[in-house]
Amino acid sequence: MKEEIGAKNYLSPLPVTLVGANVGGKPNYIAIAFVGAVDYSHVSISSARNHYTNAGIRENGTFSVNIPGTDLVKETDYCGMVSGKDTDKSAVFETFYGELKTAPMIAECPVNLECRVVQTLEMKIHEVFIGEIVKTYCNEEVLENGGVDFAKVDPILFVIYGKDYWSFGRPFARGWNVGKELMR
Numbered sequence: 001m002k003e004e005i006g007a008k009n010y011l012s013p014l015p016v017t018l019v020g021a022n023v024g025g026k027p028n029y030i031a032i033a034f035v036g037a038v039d040y041s042h043v044s045i046s047s048a049r050n051h052y053t054n055a056g057i058r059e060n061g062t063f064s065v066n067i068p069g070t071d072l073v074k075e076t077d078y079c080g081m082v083s084g085k086d087t088d089k090s091a092v093f094e095t096f097y098g099e100l101k102t103a104p105m106i107a108e109c110p111v112n113l114e115c116r117v118v119q120t121l122e123m124k125i126h127e128v129f130i131g132e133i134v135k136t137y138c139n140e141e142v143l144e145n146g147g148v149d150f151a152k153v154d155p156i157l158f159v160i161y162g163k164d165y166w167s168f169g170r171p172f173a174r175g176w177n178v179g180k181e182l183m184r
């Protein structure tokens, strides 16, 4: 039996990311869980229009998506509670810049996506920024055979409508492979 629970977006769990933008020439970081992989070279982030971050993304047409490990949960939560409107968050992390020069990235996060805005979608409360990934940066210690080992990244996961932060599980089957048993 199914129970209907309303029209809720239960696309969960999602990774909690830290999105970086320069606002008035200074780095600002915001926790964003409404994040999506559009395709192999584009991401979407959905940020409420009145957030301080949005002004910077509009100003420069650039942003970064940084993937924190569970060791950064306090800093991540802080960036999700405090606004750059009232508090300078530029020194919470060590910032570095890449090719675009205006998308601040977080040295402490093992994976960083440097993005250029290619489209903006205006929703009722949120702005959805579609970013083309211009460069991806990665800490050496999480690389395995040229790819990212997410067990080493240890990302923070979040369930929409929930409050808990979750940690990543373990691989249990191989994609494009385990279903072969059902091919006849």
Ligand SMILES: Cc1cc2nc3c(=O)[nH]c(=O)nc-3n(C[C@H](O)[C@H](O)[C@H](O)COP(=O)(O)O)c2cc1C
Binding pocket: 016, 028, 029, 030, 031, 032, 033, 034, 035, 046, 047, 048, 050, 051, 052, 053, 054, 076, 077, 079, 080, 081, 082, 083, 084, 085, 126, 158
């Ligand atoms: C775990 C977590 C996830 C969040 N995800 C989003 C999100 O996807 N979109 C959004 O607009 N706000 C989200 N927020 C709220 C913003 O991070 C928060 O309002 C922040 O203080 C805004 O910062 P700013 O004003 O400096 O841009 C989230 C907060 C937390 C704690």
